[in-house]
Amino acid sequence: MSFLYPIKSRNIDGRQQTVTKTLPISSAFGPRGSGFHNGIDIPVPVGSYFQAPFDGYLSNSVNPSGGNQVIITSVDSTQRFGFAHLKNLEISDTLIDERDGRPVSKGTIIGLSGNTGNSTGPHLHLTYTLNGEKKDPAKLSYDFTNVQPPIVDPGPVSLPLPVFPGFAIIIILILILLVTRYLKGNRGIGNIEGTQSLQT
Numbered sequence: 001m002s003f004l005y006p007i008k009s010r011n012i013d014g015r016q017q018t019v020t021k022t023l024p025i026s027s028a029f030g031p032r033g034s035g036f037h038n039g040i041d042i043p044v045p046v047g048s049y050f051q052a053p054f055d056g057y058l059s060n061s062v063n064p065s066g067g068n069q070v071i072i073t074s075v076d077s078t079q080r081f082g083f084a085h086l087k088n089l090e091i092s093d094t095l096i097d098e099r100d101g102r103p104v105s106k107g108t109i110i111g112l113s114g115n116t117g118n119s120t121g122p123h124l125h126l127t128y129t130l131n132g133e134k135k136d137p138a139k140l141s142y143d144f145t146n147v148q149p150p151i152v153d154p155g156p157v158s159l160p161l162p163v164f165p166g167f168a169i170i171i172i173l174i175l176i177l178l179v180t181r182y183l184k185g186n187r188g189i190g191n192i193e194g195t196q197s198l199q200t
């Protein structure tokens with residue numbers, strides 16, 4: 001069974017860049033300090049989009065440790081993904097404004113990454129639960145083919161700078177040369193005509 005990768009895109013300078021492969025993990029699943037890290041930490045900029053890895057139902061919670069959290073439970077309720085440290089629980093109308101208990105289909109955007117709760121920097125704390133038991137989300141198989149079109153803002157289109165100025169300068173020089181030659185040529189003809197008219 002494979003799941004859609006929970007991070008749909010990364011917010012880079014206000015643009016959503018599509019994620020095409022598994023992102024590096026800053027803290028793995030397993031024993032950590034005196035406790036147990038029940039998920040994985042993936043650093044992602046604030047405002048990145050999280051998506052539903054499967055069809056399911058959403059629920060919200062807020063706590064001092066996980067901050068704003070959203071949980072998606074599979075339709076048969078055997079599996080669950082938890083997303084912690086979200087930016088907020090109310091997201092814009094283009095996404096979802098009322099999440100609690102709401103059915104969502106695979107690929108729906110279910111939250112924005114943030115840095116709320118007990119967090120030392122913007123990241124996603126992702127958990128996966130199978131039949132009530134926490135499992136390592138890094139060991140799952142992920143699908144990067146989003147069911148929705150990728151949200152990519154192409155941004156300003158520009159010619160590659162190292163090539164463009166050199167190319168433009170050459171074109172301008174050729175134009176100057178052609179115009180100069182044309183003007184010189186015209187003046188020459190004018191002079192000859194002038195000379196001829198003087199002779200008559």
Ligand SMILES: [Zn+2]
Nearest residue numbers: 039040041125
């Ligand atoms: Zn964590």
